[in-house]
Amino acid sequence: MEFLTNLRKNRLALWGLLILVPMFxxxxxxxxxSPHNPVEPNMKNVLAAPSFSHPxxxxxxxxxxxxxxxxxxxxxxLVGFVSVGIAxxxxxxxxxxxxxxxxxxxxxxxxxxxxxxxxxxxxxxLAVIAFLEPSIWNIxxxxxxxxxxxxxxxxRAEILSIKNxxxxxxxxxxxxxxxxxIFSHILPNALSPVWVVATLGIGGxxxxxxxxxxxxxxxxxxxxxxxxxxxxxxxxIEIAWWLSLYPGIAIFLTVMGYNLLGEGLSDILDPxxxxxxx
Amino acid sequence: xxxxxxxxxxxxxxxIRRTVFSLKKETVRAVDGVSFDLEDAQTLGIxxxxxxxxxxxxxCISFLEPADRGDVTFMGRDWLRVPSKERKTLRPQMGIxxxxxxxxxxxxxxxxxxxxxxxxxxxxxxxxxxxxxKAIEALEDVGLGEDFLDKYPHEMSGGQRQxxxxxxxxxxxxxxxxxxxxxxxxxxxxxxxxxNLFLDLKERLSFAMLFISHDLNIVxxxxxxxxxxxxxxxxxMGPAEDIFQTPFHPYTxxxxxxxxxxxxxxxxxxxxxxGRPGCVFFSRCPERNKHCQTEVPRLSGPGSHRAACLQYAx
Numbered sequence: 001m002e003f004l005t006n007l008r009k010n011r012l013a014l015w016g017l018l019i020l021v022p023m024f025x026x027x028x029x030x031x032x033x034s035p036h037n038p039v040e041p042n043m044k045n046v047l048a049a050p051s052f053s054h055p056x057x058x059x060x061x062x063x064x065x066x067x068x069x070x071x072x073x074x075x076x077x078l079v080g081f082v083s084v085g086i087a088x089x090x091x092x093x094x095x096x097x098x099x100x101x102x103x104x105x106x107x108x109x110x111x112x113x114x115x116x117x118x119x120x121x122x123x124x125x126l127a128v129i130a131f132l133e134p135s136i137w138n139i140x141x142x143x144x145x146x147x148x149x150x151x152x153x154x155x156r157a158e159i160l161s162i163k164n165x166x167x168x169x170x171x172x173x174x175x176x177x178x179x180x181x182i183f184s185h186i187l188p189n190a191l192s193p194v195w196v197v198a199t200l201g202i203g204g205x206x207x208x209x210x211x212x213x214x215x216x217x218x219x220x221x222x223x224x225x226x227x228x229x230x231x232x233x234x235x236x237i238e239i240a241w242w243l244s245l246y247p248g249i250a251i252f253l254t255v256m257g258y259n260l261l262g263e264g265l266s267d268i269l270d271p272x273x274x275x276x277x278x
Numbered sequence: 279x280x281x282x283x284x285x286x287x288x289x290x291x292x293x294i295r296r297t298v299f300s301l302k303k304e305t306v307r308a309v310d311g312v313s314f315d316l317e318d319a320q321t322l323g324i325x326x327x328x329x330x331x332x333x334x335x336x337x338c339i340s341f342l343e344p345a346d347r348g349d350v351t352f353m354g355r356d357w358l359r360v361p362s363k364e365r366k367t368l369r370p371q372m373g374i375x376x377x378x379x380x381x382x383x384x385x386x387x388x389x390x391x392x393x394x395x396x397x398x399x400x401x402x403x404x405x406x407x408x409x410x411x412k413a414i415e416a417l418e419d420v421g422l423g424e425d426f427l428d429k430y431p432h433e434m435s436g437g438q439r440q441x442x443x444x445x446x447x448x449x450x451x452x453x454x455x456x457x458x459x460x461x462x463x464x465x466x467x468x469x470x471x472x473x474n475l476f477l478d479l480k481e482r483l484s485f486a487m488l489f490i491s492h493d494l495n496i497v498x499x500x501x502x503x504x505x506x507x508x509x510x511x512x513x514x515m516g517p518a519e520d521i522f523q524t525p526f527h528p529y530t531x532x533x534x535x536x537x538x539x540x541x542x543x544x545x546x547x548x549x550x551x552x553g554r555p556g557c558v559f560f561s562r563c564p565e566r567n568k569h570c571q572t573e574v575p576r577l578s579g580p581g582s583h584r585a586a587c588l589q590y591a592x
Contacts (some may be wrong), residue, residue, distance in 0.1 A: 166382035173340050174370035174396040188386045199289070 006268045013264025019257030027073040034067035039222045047240045050074035056240035059232060063080070068224040069246050075225035076254060079140050079201035080207040086144025088198050091151025092191070096182050098152065099159030113149045119274035121146045125212065133216045136225075144207050151197055158190035203255035207238075209252050226251045282454055282486045283316040283339070288348035290334050290510075308334040309345075310510035316417040318453070321480070321487040323403050323490045323501030323518065323535065331510035332379075336458045339488070343363070353456070373447030373485075376463030377403075377459035379439035383431040393417065393446050400450055416445040418559065419483075420475060436473055437468035448483065455487045461496065461568040461569050473500060494533055498522050503582075511557040526585035530567050557588065565589050 007013050026033055035053070042062030050057045056065035098109040125142050132138045162168065163186060171181045206226075212218035213227025221228055226247040233243030288510055291311040295302070313399040316322050319548040324332045337343040339350055341357070350357040355364065371536070373396075377381040383392055388438040393416050394409040396437045403552075406580060414424050423524060431439055440460060447455060480487065491497050497504055506529065514527040525531045556571040557563065563570065575586040 166376040166378055166383040168442075169337075169342050170376060171372065171384075171395070172342055172381055173369070173372070173374045175366050175393070175399045185384055189384070 003268065007264075010264045012260050013268065014064050016257045016259070016261030016264055019253050020261060023073060023254055023257065024077065026070055027077045029092025030070050030074055034070040035066070036064035036067045038067040038071045038224055040061060046076075047236060047243075049240075050242050056246045057240065058178070058235060059240075059243055060268035064243060066247055068229055069226070069250050072224045072226045072229055073250065074208045074249065074253075075136060075219055076251070077211065078152075079136065079143070079207045080254075082140040082210075083143035083147070083205045084198050084201045086141065087148040087201060088151055088194065090144070091148035092155050092194060094148070094185070096159055096187060096190075099156035099161055100178070100182055100186065106156075113152055116146070118248055122208065123213070125208065126215075126217070129212065129217045134212075135222055136219050136223075139209055139212060139218055141164070142206050146202060147205065151201075153195060154193055154197060155190060156195065159186055161187050162186050191239070193266070196262050196266040196269065199258055199265055203258035203262075206251065206255055206258075279428055280318055281315050282318045282353065283488075284349075284351040285335075285339065286313045286351075287333065288312045288338060288350065289346045290331075290338050290343065293349055299426050307331075309338060311348075312507075312510070312512055313348075314505060314512070314515065316454075316486050316488065317378040318486055319480075319484045320502045321489055321500055321561065323497035323504045324488065324490045324507060325492065325497050325504060327411050327492060327533075329509075330507040332507055333509075334491075334510075335459055336374070336488060338455050338488055339450050340372060344372075351535075356416050358592035368451035371452045371453040372454050373450065374456040374458070375440075375447045375458065375460045376441050377442050378463050379436055380431075380463075381513055385431055386428070386483045387414075387430075389417075389429050389431075392431075392442060392542075394451050396446060403560075412449060415451040419448060419479060422443045423577045435468075436464050437471060438462060440468075440472055441475070444472075444479070448479065448485075451483065455485050456490075457487060458490045459492070462487075462491065462493070469496070476500060492584075494522075506533065511558055512577060512586060513559065514583075514587075515577070516579070517582075520583045524583075526579065526583070526590045527559075527587045528561050528563050528589070530585075557586075561589075 003134075029198060035055075040063065042058070044062065045054075045058055046060050046062040048054055048058040048062070054064050054066065056069060059065055059068070094109050094113075096157075126147055129138065129143050168181060168185055169187050176184075193245045209218055209225065210227030210230065213232045216228075217228050219225035221232070228248040229243055233240070233247070233276045237244055288309055289307070289311060292306045293303045296304060296305055312331075312335060314322065325337070334343065334451050336533040338345040339352075339357075345358055348358075353368060355368065357365075357368075360368070390410060390413050399408055399410055413427060417424065417426055422438065422441055426434070426438070426442070431442070434442070438567075443501075444460070451470055460476075461472050464472060472496070476489075477500065481574070489497065489500055503516065503520045504518045504521045506513045506521070506527065508529050513529045514521060514525065521530060522534060525534055556573060557566075557575050560566050560570050569588050573588060575588045577584045577586045579585055580589070
């Protein structure tokens with residue numbers, strides 16, 4: 001409840017939600033909201049400029065761009081959530097184990113993190129996707145598997161500071177198991193910053209998917225994603241500006257929305273910054 | 279009445295580097311050859327300035343920290359070496375209370391959960407009704423009402439929080455309670471209430487207690503026996519009244535205020551002494567002589583009142 005009150009007072013988070021909530025509705029009710037079938041070609045009406053029946057115009061196969069952008073939001077939101085979900089689960093588990101047990105375990109996990117961080121992530125993803133079938137599920141998994149390192153470092157640092165607090169000692173003295181102590185006592189107190197980083201990460205994941213789709217190894221046509229809409233648009237960019245503009249705006253707004261929400265959350269969840277005027 | 283807890287030659291050393299870059303590691307002897315016995319339903323007070331190893335001793339006994347050497351016998355078992363399964367069954371017999379009630383209660387849990395967790399760990403089950411009724415019982419023990427069950431720690435005062443910590447430690451009806459500076463972080467008026475609560479609870483529930491404090495008056499008030507520690511070693515131990523009536527050791531006299539600190543240098547950094555032979559108290563002792571610098575004093579004395587000082591040789 002306190003969280004909601006603070007959320008209502010935070011302008012950054014509100015702006016973020018103002019963008020994201022309609023975006024969610026769009027994704028969920030894509031079928032109702034899109035005026036045309038997004039994959040049905042209409043060869044009589046290709047590359048038509050925005051008009052009343054096609055507000056965002058049509059593409060080189062005569063498909064309605066608005067409908068394709070609306071359906072593309074499903075891909076983007078799904079990619080954002082699933083890949084960041086995967087990254088968060090891996091990051092939190094490895095970070096928690098590393099921070100709580102320390103010693104050799106910590107050293108091994110953290111060197112693994114260093115190793116993963118040394119790879120230029122985008123090229124790693126490119127290389128992996130090149131060998132796999134380019135499907136949306138593969139993309140989400142690969143993005144998830146290559147973006148958990150920051151979260152695990154963050155969680156480790158939080159846990160290092162919490163594990164010596166007296167309430168954790170008390171739990172150990174009660175004879176609780178290590179798993180119970182980690183999941184019931186330490187993690188709930190360590191997760192606030194993780195929500196912030198994960199929220200910001202969703203924006204990053206959406207951008208990565210768009211970039212992959214733009215390069216042609218992401219979501220495959222005829223399924224619409226904002227990235228492959230842009231990729232198809234580039235061939236006709238001189239004569240049909242509407243093909244690139246609207247998917248571009250959609251990506252921009254969504255990523256912006258997550259970044260604003262993430263910034264806002266970091267204010268709300270950090271008690272030291274909570275009372276600063278905004 | 280039998281011996282509940284017996285500690286013998288317990289040692290706990292830390293290796294530290296003076297600065298991040300120093301290659302040489304130095305050893306801090308946090309607990310250095312401590313031995314004592316604690317009878318059922320008795321209270322042993324441990325006194326000493328900060329850094330004297332009181333808390334480390336408590337943590338070694340409660341198995342929160344490994345001991346490097348020595349033995350602890352608890353309820354007849356070799357406590358430091360029992361298989362972890364057996365230790366788990368003995369855990370509920372040992373309660374522990376920490377100094378700071380602001381950090382010893384998980385800020386995200388309600389009082390009901392905080393108090394019933396040790397019970398849950400013991401029973402291995404979570405029958406809600408039973409746990410709740412036991413939690414209410416534990417709250418009543420410490421003078422708080424049922425309406426505290428659903429509160430969060432930040433909704434309570436320091437004294438109330440410490441009562442919750444006590445209720446948690448006693449919820450399994452342990453035979454042995456470790457209280458590590460339980461009143462040091464409380465207001466003076468609240469201190470008295472909590473001390474009275476301890477006395478009252480001890481009478482009703484009859485448990486043995488290890489009561490750690492740097493405040494001699496409190497220790498004197500609550501303890502049957504007292505142990506004075508300095509730099510990880512026992513300086514003097516014996517029945518509480520004897521120690522306060524006729525303190526043998528110069529350090530005890532200094533703590534009781536019988537003797538002014540005089541021109542003796544006050545506390546020096548812990549590290550300065552490491553590796554030097556002789557009495558650990560040498561540099562601050564007003565009665566030192568040249569033997570004190572070379573010879574290590576042993577605990578000796580008539581009956582149960584003993585001191586580790588060369589000046590006091592019976």
